[in-house]
Amino acid sequence: MHIQYTDDDIAAKAVQLGLIEKGEPLPRNLRGRVVAAMLQEQAPAEATAEPDIADEIVIQPNGVILVDGARFPWLVAKEPIDVRVDPEGVSTVRMTLFASTVQIIKSEPREEQR
Incomplete structure (x- = not known):
């Protein structure tokens, strides 16, 4: 599924998030944060469900990594890969993955229940 947002949609969301005032330009470094918030709002409920565990991971000498028979789609750094095998449980x-940008979103603090 391909989702596209207009500059006006992104600017309106930035105003709603309190990042800018209406009519102000959105700084480039905040655009990704706004789009991420928009995508999160549209994510289906099942996307928040617990992710599946891979049945099989194959690491080949040429650097290709297969997860359940499909090629791992991200570039992996040429650094040691730590593998822990647990014959009686989950290995x-x-x-290390490369990323153009990394965003860490803090969860909202929970209100103490009385």
Whole structure:
């Protein structure tokens, strides 16, 4: 599914989020934050469900990584990959991914219940 937002849609959302006042230009460094908020609002409820665990991860000598038979779609850094095998449970693979930008969103503090 391809989602596209107009500059006006993004500016209106930035105003709603309190990042800018109406009529002000949106700084480039805030555009991604606004689009992320818009996408999160449109995410289907099932997207918040617990993600699936891979059945099989295959790491090949040429750097290709297959997850359940499909090629892992992101570039992986040429750094050590940490593999922990648990024959009686869930094994883990830890690797380093490249990203053009990284955004960390803090959760809202919970109000204490009385």
